[in-house]
Amino acid sequence: MTYRLPSLNALRAFEAAARNLSFKTAASELGVTPGAVSQQVKKLEASLGVALFSRLPHGLLLTVEGETYLPKISKIFEDLTDATEAIAPEINGKKFKLGICPKAMAILPPNWPNQLGKLKAHVRDAIQTTDVELLRNNEIDCLIRLGGGPYGELSLVTVERGEDTNEASVPLHFICKPGLADCRQSRAILEDLAANAAPCS
Amino acid sequence: MTYRLPSLNALRAFEAAARNLSFKTAASELGVTPGAVSQQVKKLEASLGVALFSRLPHGLLLTVEGETYLPKISKIFEDLTDATEAIAPEINGKKFKLGICPKAMAILPPNWPNQLGKLKAHVRDAIQTTDVELLRNNEIDCLIRLGGGPYGELSLVTVERGEDTNEASVPLHFICKPGLADCRQSRAILEDLAANAAPCS
DNA sequence: TTTGGAGGGATAGATTTCCTGAGTCTCCGT
DNA sequence: ACGGAGACTCAGGAAATCTATCCCTCCAAA
Numbered sequence: 134m135t136y137r138l139p140s141l142n143a144l145r146a147f148e149a150a151a152r153n154l155s156f157k158t159a160a161s162e163l164g165v166t167p168g169a170v171s172q173q174v175k176k177l178e179a180s181l182g183v184a185l186f187s188r189l190p191h192g193l194l195l196t197v198e199g200e201t202y203l204p205k206i207s208k209i210f211e212d213l214t215d216a217t218e219a220i221a222p223e224i225n226g227k228k229f230k231l232g233i234c235p236k237a238m239a240i241l242p243p244n245w246p247n248q249l250g251k252l253k254a255h256v257r258d259a260i261q262t263t264d265v266e267l268l269r270n271n272e273i274d275c276l277i278r279l280g281g282g283p284y285g286e287l288s289l290v291t292v293e294r295g296e297d298t299n300e301a302s303v304p305l306h307f308i309c310k311p312g313l314a315d316c317r318q319s320r321a322i323l324e325d326l327a328a329n330a331a332p333c334s
Numbered sequence: 335m336t337y338r339l340p341s342l343n344a345l346r347a348f349e350a351a352a353r354n355l356s357f358k359t360a361a362s363e364l365g366v367t368p369g370a371v372s373q374q375v376k377k378l379e380a381s382l383g384v385a386l387f388s389r390l391p392h393g394l395l396l397t398v399e400g401e402t403y404l405p406k407i408s409k410i411f412e413d414l415t416d417a418t419e420a421i422a423p424e425i426n427g428k429k430f431k432l433g434i435c436p437k438a439m440a441i442l443p444p445n446w447p448n449q450l451g452k453l454k455a456h457v458r459d460a461i462q463t464t465d466v467e468l469l470r471n472n473e474i475d476c477l478i479r480l481g482g483g484p485y486g487e488l489s490l491v492t493v494e495r496g497e498d499t500n501e502a503s504v505p506l507h508f509i510c511k512p513g514l515a516d517c518r519q520s521r522a523i524l525e526d527l528a529a530n531a532a533p534c535s
Numbered sequence: 536t537t538t539g540g541a542g543g544g545a546t547a548g549a550t551t552t553c554c555t556g557a558g559t560c561t562c563c564g565t
Numbered sequence: 566a567c568g569g570a571g572a573c574t575c576a577g578g579a580a581a582t583c584t585a586t587c588c589c590t591c592c593a594a595a
Contacts, residue, residue: 138346138411138418140342141339141343142582144414145339157542157543165582165583165584166584166585167542168583168586169583169584171543172544181418181421182422183421183422188543191541191542191590191592192542192543198421201421202417202420205417209413212406212409212410213340213410216406216407216410217339219402221382221384221399341552343553356571357572366555367556368572369556369572369573372573389573393562393572394571
């Protein structure tokens with residue numbers, strides 16, 4: 134019962150590219166460069182011995198094989214996500230407790246994150262703190278701060294908030310345990326932060 | 335429509351290890367060292383935040399989460415294999431040319447593999463040879479030998495054929511290019527060999 | 536016809552991930 | 566006590582992957 138399988142990275146690249154019919158869009162969805170997507174798709178096609186895309190002079194088109202493959206691969210990714218969330222509720226289903234430092238609060242909307250919106254599905258509540266130890270204790274799941282650090286083995290993501298024209302401006306940081314950096318909740322929070330934080334001063 | 339996915343390598347390591355309840359067996363199935371399997375499984379557990387195995391003093395046991403995860407992951411690999419075979423006939427549908435050494439013929443049924451049966455779907459024909467070079471030239475797809483080796487970067491699978499009570503008995507080997515070791519054809523041939531080869535003398 | 540933007544393809548080099556190989560440990564059977 | 570089996574760790578090297586460029590084609594606007 135062994136399996137002969139293409140690489141997962143290559144499949145992800147294919148799936149995103151096929152869904153968007155664009156390497157560029159797929160790349161930004163996956164957080165890599167278009168060249169990487171192009172390479173992965175090419176590798177997949179080589180390993181299968183079948184072309185999945187027709188490269189037209191202007192844009193992409195799925196071949197018959199690609200058209201057949203796409204829905205199956207999408208479904209497999211969904212199944213995998215479901216299976217994974219089923220056993221890792223700690224990570225995938227849990228609502229986050231946030232820690233926010235006072236200075237960060239100042240550049241966020243008045244009662245963020247307690248607004249109606251997508252964030253409600255991912256955030257339980259928020260407390261005001263600057264204490265990184267609370268992260269290590271699991272008393273909070275992530276910490277939102279202005280500047281600070283370093284944070285050792287903790288993951289740190291800098292929130293995008295427009296053109297930084299002021300050299301002295303302090304970056305807005307999202308800090309969490311490494312295992313949580315890429316999870317659904319963190320992504321939602323980061324997205325919301327990017328949309329709602331005041332631009333760099 | 336993005337997905338949060340564990341690494342495929344880690345999932346394969348988990349699936350093989352869970353199915354065999356042994357890192358060592360899983361490692362030989364995957365063609366890597368036990369250390370690699372151990373590391374991949376550990377990585378997967380870390381990324382999920384859940385233990386999948388109980389490491390007992392003597393041997394492995396699946397945790398509840400592992401027990402839940404295993405059948406779903408196995409099914410996903412099957413689905414992926416099916417989806418891939420459906421669009422890549424060049425690789426997956428081809429019938430193999432076998433090379434068989436005379437000594438190996440002696441322990442196989444008189445006109446193996448030219449019998450009616452499942453093998454017909456996977457085998458084009460067979461020639462008598464011991465020449466490994468034919469494998470490298472792609473003139474044959476796999477070679478069945480008694481003993482011999484080493485074969486460098488070629489994949490070697492030892493055929494199971496009952497209790498080996500005789501220390502001097504020579505193992506029956508299936509040799510092919512690494513990329514073909516896990517394909518449907520190889521699996522069918524190995525299964526048939528295991529069923530039809532004379533037991534160890 | 537020229538020009539500029541968008542998007543895909545290729546390549547080299549850097550980075551990350553992965554695997555190996557050796558050594559260690561515990562448990563078990565003799 | 567001893568040796569074998571199997572899992573773990575860690576350092577180092579191999580392999581896969583990504584980035585950063587540069588090139589090319591096509592299209593649309595001037």
